[in-house]
Amino acid sequence: xGRAGTVGAVxxxxxxxxxxxxxxxxxxxxxxVNLVAEQGPAIAERTGLILxxxxxxxxxxxxxxxxxxxxxxxxxxxxxxxNDPQVDVVVELIxxxxxxxxxxxxxxKQGKPVVTGNKELLANYGAELYAAxxxxxxxxxxxxxxxxxxxxxxxxxxxxxxxxxxxxxxxxNGTTNFILSQMSESGADYHDALAxxxxxxxxxxxxxxxxxxxxxxxxxxxIATVAFGARVLAGSVYREGISAVSPADIAHAHRLGYxxxxxAIAEQVGGAPGKPELAVRVHPAxxxxxxxxxxxxxxxxxxFVEGEAVGELMLYGRGAGGRPTASAVLGDLxxxxxxxxxxxxxxxxxxxxxxxxxxxxxxxEYYINMxxxxxxxxxAAVAGVFGRHxxxxxxxxxxxxxxxxxxxxxxxxxxxxxxxxxxxxxxxxEAVRGVPGLLRVVGR
Amino acid sequence: xGRAGTVGAVxxxxxxxxxxxxxxxxxxxxxxVNLVAEQGPAIAERTGLILxxxxxxxxxxxxxxxxxxxxxxxxxxxxxxxNDPQVDVVVELIxxxxxxxxxxxxxxKQGKPVVTGNKELLANYGAELYAAxxxxxxxxxxxxxxxxxxxxxxxxxxxxxxxxxxxxxxxxNGTTNFILSQMSESGADYHDALAxxxxxxxxxxxxxxxxxxxxxxxxxxxIATVAFGARVLAGSVYREGISAVSPADIAHAHRLGYxxxxxAIAEQVGGAPGKPELAVRVHPAxxxxxxxxxxxxxxxxxxFVEGEAVGELMLYGRGAGGRPTASAVLGDLxxxxxxxxxxxxxxxxxxxxxxxxxxxxxxxEYYINMxxxxxxxxxAAVAGVFGRHxxxxxxxxxxxxxxxxxxxxxxxxxxxxxxxxxxxxxxxxEAVRGVPGLLRVVGR
Numbered sequence: 111x112g113r114a115g116t117v118g119a120v121x122x123x124x125x126x127x128x129x130x131x132x133x134x135x136x137x138x139x140x141x142x143v144n145l146v147a148e149q150g151p152a153i154a155e156r157t158g159l160i161l162x163x164x165x166x167x168x169x170x171x172x173x174x175x176x177x178x179x180x181x182x183x184x185x186x187x188x189x190x191x192x193n194d195p196q197v198d199v200v201v202e203l204i205x206x207x208x209x210x211x212x213x214x215x216x217x218x219k220q221g222k223p224v225v226t227g228n229k230e231l232l233a234n235y236g237a238e239l240y241a242a243x244x245x246x247x248x249x250x251x252x253x254x255x256x257x258x259x260x261x262x263x264x265x266x267x268x269x270x271x272x273x274x275x276x277x278x279x280x281x282x283n284g285t286t287n288f289i290l291s292q293m294s295e296s297g298a299d300y301h302d303a304l305a306x307x308x309x310x311x312x313x314x315x316x317x318x319x320x321x322x323x324x325x326x327x328x329x330x331x332x333i334a335t336v337a338f339g340a341r342v343l344a345g346s347v348y349r350e351g352i353s354a355v356s357p358a359d360i361a362h363a364h365r366l367g368y369x370x371x372x373x374a375i376a377e378q379v380g381g382a383p384g385k386p387e388l389a390v391r392v393h394p395a396x397x398x399x400x401x402x403x404x405x406x407x408x409x410x411x412x413x414f415v416e417g418e419a420v421g422e423l424m425l426y427g428r429g430a431g432g433r434p435t436a437s438a439v440l441g442d443l444x445x446x447x448x449x450x451x452x453x454x455x456x457x458x459x460x461x462x463x464x465x466x467x468x469x470x471x472x473x474x475e476y477y478i479n480m481x482x483x484x485x486x487x488x489x490a491a492v493a494g495v496f497g498r499h500x501x502x503x504x505x506x507x508x509x510x511x512x513x514x515x516x517x518x519x520x521x522x523x524x525x526x527x528x529x530x531x532x533x534x535x536x537x538x539x540e541a542v543r544g545v546p547g548l549l550r551v552v553g554r
Numbered sequence: 555x556g557r558a559g560t561v562g563a564v565x566x567x568x569x570x571x572x573x574x575x576x577x578x579x580x581x582x583x584x585x586x587v588n589l590v591a592e593q594g595p596a597i598a599e600r601t602g603l604i605l606x607x608x609x610x611x612x613x614x615x616x617x618x619x620x621x622x623x624x625x626x627x628x629x630x631x632x633x634x635x636x637n638d639p640q641v642d643v644v645v646e647l648i649x650x651x652x653x654x655x656x657x658x659x660x661x662x663k664q665g666k667p668v669v670t671g672n673k674e675l676l677a678n679y680g681a682e683l684y685a686a687x688x689x690x691x692x693x694x695x696x697x698x699x700x701x702x703x704x705x706x707x708x709x710x711x712x713x714x715x716x717x718x719x720x721x722x723x724x725x726x727n728g729t730t731n732f733i734l735s736q737m738s739e740s741g742a743d744y745h746d747a748l749a750x751x752x753x754x755x756x757x758x759x760x761x762x763x764x765x766x767x768x769x770x771x772x773x774x775x776x777i778a779t780v781a782f783g784a785r786v787l788a789g790s791v792y793r794e795g796i797s798a799v800s801p802a803d804i805a806h807a808h809r810l811g812y813x814x815x816x817x818a819i820a821e822q823v824g825g826a827p828g829k830p831e832l833a834v835r836v837h838p839a840x841x842x843x844x845x846x847x848x849x850x851x852x853x854x855x856x857x858f859v860e861g862e863a864v865g866e867l868m869l870y871g872r873g874a875g876g877r878p879t880a881s882a883v884l885g886d887l888x889x890x891x892x893x894x895x896x897x898x899x900x901x902x903x904x905x906x907x908x909x910x911x912x913x914x915x916x917x918x919e920y921y922i923n924m925x926x927x928x929x930x931x932x933x934a935a936v937a938g939v940f941g942r943h944x945x946x947x948x949x950x951x952x953x954x955x956x957x958x959x960x961x962x963x964x965x966x967x968x969x970x971x972x973x974x975x976x977x978x979x980x981x982x983x984e985a986v987r988g989v990p991g992l993l994r995v996v997g998r
Contacts, residue, residue, distance in 0.1 A: 261713035269705035
């Protein structure tokens with residue numbers, strides 16, 4: 111809204127110039143610098159804040175960038191940016207652990223608020239950085255680290271501050287959502303869809319971090335930490351990627367009324383106040399076609415929150431890209447700058463010690479696609495294995511494949527342990543040629 | 555996130571007890587009182603704030619309520635609640651203009667922050683109340699006034715504080731979305747779907763405020779004010795309801811790849827900084843079936859924001875209901891209480907003078923469904939009328955109805971003025987029996 115040249119309780123202060131130091135000037139960094147230049151006058155009019163990008167640290171000063179900076183702003187010395195007395199707020203957009211961790215910690219120690227988009231850093235060193243920010247009494251804001259332009263972190267930290275969250279399920283990786291959407295909509299196989307994503311710039315030449323779920327797992331750990339106020343490291347997130355999802359799985363899902371999505375899921379499964387037991391995982395899942403997450407296509411992201419009072423909530427938008435992500439950074443930057451002027455901050459506070467429930471103990475419905483020899487008695491043998499492990503079958507379809515047959519099962523709720531034991535025994539049956547597909551059914 | 559018993563910069567303050575006065579104890583008020591009781595300990599642990607509901611004003615003290623209050627809390631004297639020195643923050647959930655306006659203005663004048671869910675009040679007297687809040691240096695927060703539990707206002711005011719918003723389109727009335735979903739999914743006509751909505755408690759016995767778009771228009775005015783920082787009164791919002799939408803319109807829309815939704819739309823169409831020209835309107839619209847708003851079913855709400863940097867963003871959730879709405883009120887209450895402890899507030903600031911563009915000047919594609927006599931020359935005559943008004947036809951379908959025929963047109967972009975003039979002249983043609991359907995196509 112139009113604001114009368116004041117920032118909260120600081121009306122009367124005449125100089126609201128805030129020196130901003132930006133670390134990293136890639137896609138997001140250069141979009142941020144341009145956005146601050148474009149929106150500077152409107153920001154000043156609305157908030158009274160004059161955001162002045164005084165230093166931008168880059169790895170190589172000679173690279174061409176789509177950004178115009180005054181002489182002396184660009185530097186290759188990131189530590190000097192953090193230490194520069196003209197820099198009031200530090201924006202960290204380098205990515206990766208080092209030197210980002212040391213730079214962010216250094217800024218906080220000097221009492222400078224930090225805005226970061228670095229999921230890897232927070233997923234691995236979040237707890238110590240949050241504690242450092244609170245100890246220094248300054249903001250550490252990180253909206254851009256999880257879902258680009260989607261205001262998820264603010265919603266969880268502020269709007270839902272008192273909401274007992276039950277579960278958060280997110281499509282938080284645009285690359286894999288694009289690939290799965292392509293497979294679903296054009297019938298492409300995984301490798302063709304990946305090649306499409308690469309040629310469109312949605313996937314890296316080495317796509318491992320995206321397609322094997324590492325990116326989503328880092329985001330899941332941050333989401334779990336914020337939604338449940340508990341420390342969850344990236345390494346304790348169960349993770350499966352999408353490279354094993356086949357066109358057959360997607361076609362079966364479609365016929366059964368589902369869509370296949372790579373989901374990051376964080377839910378409270380037990381525990382006590384101060385020590386919640388959480389299940390945090392990333393894996394491809396079958397989502398009912400009428401679930402709001404099912405209609406999230408292409409490279410879009412969305413996060414679905416189930417709370418006890420608020421009910422179902424979903425936030426949808428661009429999870430990546432220079433300008434959408436820079437927009438989230440800028441929202442945080444205005445907050446941090448305003449808080450600094452007011453001498454206040456949004457504390458993160460002590461994080462509880464989360465107990466992460468092992469995937470083996472989780473219950474779900476399962477989709478299982480297996481190839482068997484097409485001869486009498488096979489189905490009975492297969493069904494017998496399910497029964498011995500207490501895995502109850504909700505539906506079964508059989509499809510001829512020459513002298514083989516494909517069996518597609520949907521189970522009732524069962525534990526991962528029981529299902530994995532079932533699969534292990536099935537694979538040992540002489541008539542079973544393979545179990546190429548296993549997907550968990552979620553979202554009911 | 556878990557917070558260490560501090561609220562921003564007030565660590566060291568030992569007493570963070572905040573006296574809360576609640577005006578109104580209907581669905582939302584009683585859900586709020588219960589939520590504060592349930593979540594009080596968690597809120598205290600996370601924020602250090604002890605929310606103490608010291609007074610609850612009701613119209614009749616004798617009515618049964620699903621809420622337990624200590625002796626002396628319930629009162630029928632709302633003004634006394636506002637004036638009570640024990641009351642630090644006022645929550646207004648009475649609804650309607652008076653006495654809500656006087657009570658809210660009185661609280662602000664005394665320097666007490668106000669949280670309100672009153673869309674009618676803000677849509678008609680928002681500008682003066684926002685100015686009063688800023689003059690007093692206290693919060694006036696109203697997340698619950700627009701889309702229940704959906705954190706839209708916070709996203710617009712904070713996350714998108716520097717985002718140049720182009721357009722906001724919302725499904726902000728659950729009753730009409732339920733009715734249109736029923737018509738679309740079961741083929742019911744408007745009256746049967748309305749009766750269903752009434753029997754399920756989604757629609758009032760007198761459904762006018764919902765079905766004729768008054769509720770959505772009030773929300774549209776608040777959305778426009780917040781998204782564009784400009785004063786827009788409910789009365790300047792163009793408004794059409796859904797009572798004229800027929801099963802035939804919905805069936806045609808479906809066949810053409812659209813879904814019919816009642817949309818509240820606010821967009822900037824021109825103007826200068828400080829004096830934006832806005833188009834703000836509520837009407838049923840044909841939305842492409844693959845648009846994220848198309849999959850918002852039942853009584854859910856969703857708001858789709860298009861920004862220059864952030865791209866497309868959608869927030870989805872429960873737009874009404876006691877607990878979802880109370881969850882939004884509680885988020886605001888924690889904010890207002892924390893800000894009061896810190897001696898700060900979130901200013902609204904001077905609102906620009908909006909110029910509201912008349913609907914006649916807006917351009918859109920149109921769906922037009924008309925009944926004509928089935929005889930030679932009619933189509934040529936009809937097409938001639940379109941042509942004379944410069945309305946270009948994108949597609950036409952003809953369908954026999956005995957001795958009559960139905961013509962369904964989709965136009966290219968045309969102004970409302972040209973389309974209305976076309977319809978006026980068409981209605982005068984002897985061969986035209988009626989033009990029962992007109993829908994604007996939006997969302998491309």
